[in-house]
Amino acid sequence: MAIQSETASDATQRVFAHHLAAFGDGIDAVLSDYTEQSVLLTPDATYRGLQQIREFFDAFLKGASPEFWAAFSLGTQVIEGEVAYMTWSAGPFMPLATDTLLIRGGRIQVQTFTPFPS
Secondary structure (H helix, E strand, C coil): CCCCCHHHHHCCCCCCCCHHHHHCCCCHHHCEEEEEEEEECCCCEEEEHHHHHHHHHHHHHHHHHHHHHEEEEEEEEEECCEEEEEEEEEECCEEEEEEEEECCCCEEEEEEEEEECC
């Protein structure tokens, strides 16, 4: 019997799905997808390591009202090997945003986040 191994795209999809679901479970669940070597790039700053990434997501989650989450909608989602790309919106709060994630070893190594606020 052959053992089927997980492809890079499968692994990326698994981590990507967990990352999206983790926002409902809080900051520790979100951070479980990152390592101390992870980097998050935004137009305003670069966040390196778990502490800086925690600070970014802590501010993001504290600023997201229940109305923001009610308006949240995923747009484009593309998985290609170790890379995941998505667009999303949250009604009048965030008409458009994009995220790109490089996922290796079951963790997000690099993420870009670009918001296009109203």
